[in-house]
Amino acid sequence: RITQIEDRGAAVAWSPVASHADFIVLGAKDSAGIGFEDTGGDLELCDLNITCPDGSSPLPRIVGTVKTNSRFASIGWTPGSGAVAKSFPLGLVAGGMTDGTVHVWNPQAILNKQANSLVATIKKHSGGAIKALSFSTLSPNMLATGGSDGQVLITNLDNPSNPITTMPGTEPSKGPEVTKLAWNTQVAHIVAAAAGDGSVTIWDVNAKKPWCRVQAESSGIPISDLQWNPTQGLHLVTASGDDRNPLLKLWDLRASTTMPLATLSGHTQGILGLAWCPHDETLLMSCGKDNRTILWDLFSLQPIADIPNEEQEQQMPETVQKTPSDLFSAGGLSSSQQKRYDVQWSPLKRGVVSTCSFDRKVQAHSVIGLATKCGRPPKWLAPSSGVSCAFGAAVVSFSSIDKVVKLRTVVEEPELVKASNYFEAEMAQGETIQFCQSMADKARRKGDVSEAEMWGF
Numbered sequence: 001r002i003t004q005i006e007d008r009g010a011a012v013a014w015s016p017v018a019s020h021a022d023f024i025v026l027g028a029k030d031s032a033g034i035g036f037e038d039t040g041g042d043l044e045l046c047d048l049n050i051t052c053p054d055g056s057s058p059l060p061r062i063v064g065t066v067k068t069n070s071r072f073a074s075i076g077w078t079p080g081s082g083a084v085a086k087s088f089p090l091g092l093v094a095g096g097m098t099d100g101t102v103h104v105w106n107p108q109a110i111l112n113k114q115a116n117s118l119v120a121t122i123k124k125h126s127g128g129a130i131k132a133l134s135f136s137t138l139s140p141n142m143l144a145t146g147g148s149d150g151q152v153l154i155t156n157l158d159n160p161s162n163p164i165t166t167m168p169g170t171e172p173s174k175g176p177e178v179t180k181l182a183w184n185t186q187v188a189h190i191v192a193a194a195a196g197d198g199s200v201t202i203w204d205v206n207a208k209k210p211w212c213r214v215q216a217e218s219s220g221i222p223i224s225d226l227q228w229n230p231t232q233g234l235h236l237v238t239a240s241g242d243d244r245n246p247l248l249k250l251w252d253l254r255a256s257t258t259m260p261l262a263t264l265s266g267h268t269q270g271i272l273g274l275a276w277c278p279h280d281e282t283l284l285m286s287c288g289k290d291n292r293t294i295l296w297d298l299f300s301l302q303p304i305a306d307i308p309n310e311e312q313e314q315q316m317p318e319t320v321q322k323t324p325s326d327l328f329s330a331g332g333l334s335s336s337q338q339k340r341y342d343v344q345w346s347p348l349k350r351g352v353v354s355t356c357s358f359d360r361k362v363q364a365h366s367v368i369g370l371a372t373k374c375g376r377p378p379k380w381l382a383p384s385s386g387v388s389c390a391f392g393a394a395v396v397s398f399s400s401i402d403k404v405v406k407l408r409t410v411v412e413e414p415e416l417v418k419a420s421n422y423f424e425a426e427m428a429q430g431e432t433i434q435f436c437q438s439m440a441d442k443a444r445r446k447g448d449v450s451e452a453e454m455w456g457f
Helices: 083-087 107-111 324-328 333-337 368-374 414-429 432-446 449-455
Strands: 003-006 010-014 023-028 041-047 061-068 072-078 092-097 102-105 118-122 132-135 142-146 152-156 164-166 178-183 190-195 199-204 209-215 223-228 235-240 247-252 262-265 271-276 283-288 293-297 302-306 340-345 352-357 361-366 385-390 394-399 405-409
Touching: 010 340, 010 352, 023 061, 023 072, 041 092, 041 107, 061 107, 072 132, 092 132, 092 142, 102 107, 132 178, 132 190, 142 178, 142 190, 152 190, 178 223, 190 223, 199 223, 235 271, 247 271, 283 340, 293 368, 302 368, 414 432, 432 449
Parallel strands: 010 072, 223 271, 271 340
Antiparallel strands: 003 361, 010 023, 023 041, 041 061, 072 092, 092 102, 102 118, 132 142, 142 152, 152 164, 178 190, 190 199, 199 209, 223 235, 235 247, 247 262, 271 283, 283 293, 293 302, 340 352, 352 361, 385 394, 394 405
């Protein structure tokens, strides 16, 4: 673990802005009140201070806070593009609230402690929490939202103060609760919507119709999360929250929409969240109700390692019969409360992930050491180019750009090469005495007596 924020039950989004790569935004998921009071929530901008120039331990600090009337169900952060990126240096933060509204904030204004940080409020959903929210990485001004009302809505934030919200299809997409949304990583107008009935609808926003429908789970079993492959636009992974069948399913939409390409089995209870590494498409993270946060190797389709919880080593052995009083001790409820419900890779900090747990902790972890347990370095540590030298001025090199191995000869001293070729030619003719006499005569003309004596020996 790199660092930790205490007493925060929150939805989390990483900063996509390179100048503030250590920043995250926290949207309170639980009430700030005591008991049954509901005093709304808070939007907090936090600097994790992962990059410490002096080598000290990182200490996170809250650098800006905004009070909200309702709590957060989801949150997202985009750098924006075009005029939005110029007007908002830190991009835009969008929050899906439990009352069905979507708020858009200016994080730069929050950082500067300005009062007018709220840019827009969108009230297009008919009610219920906005549990699914996603910004497109290819079209950063496009926002997809979905919630308990079963609707999927697309909002264009080219003009953030006057957002334009439309449906992905020609008719209202009301149906089961929308649990997750994910924009395609290769095609800007494709967005996937996971539903509470176990289906995934792939929407073509330009064509205003579904491109296909994947029945990932049996009817009535919700999909807890889904992600697109960072480099393959037709590869998708879905997670099941069902305790009876806690599987991750990999889909190749070119091959089938009914039969998964592969399944990952490792969790013993329902999966709550997953994240596909944006810097290495062979690495996947998942967290579940079984108190496990697993790093997967998609080459072998096997778990590499777990990110441990603080008290896992102190838990009571499974073979020991627990009494009711044990449930309220350190080995009982505390371990179950440490279950993580969210995991996310940093889009800029390679090998860094954030986790959120039910014991109100937000943590940042480095998984670089864990990733190497699969027997090869992560993709971002693999050399992108290399060179090796050999006798005879031979040089072999490779590059990740053209993916070609090149073999060439590099001549640094042309006179030495010329003399070497002359010597080899004379030796091949067998005229050793004549060669030595010619070299001795050349040395005498230069006035080098010792070299002339050596050749004339």
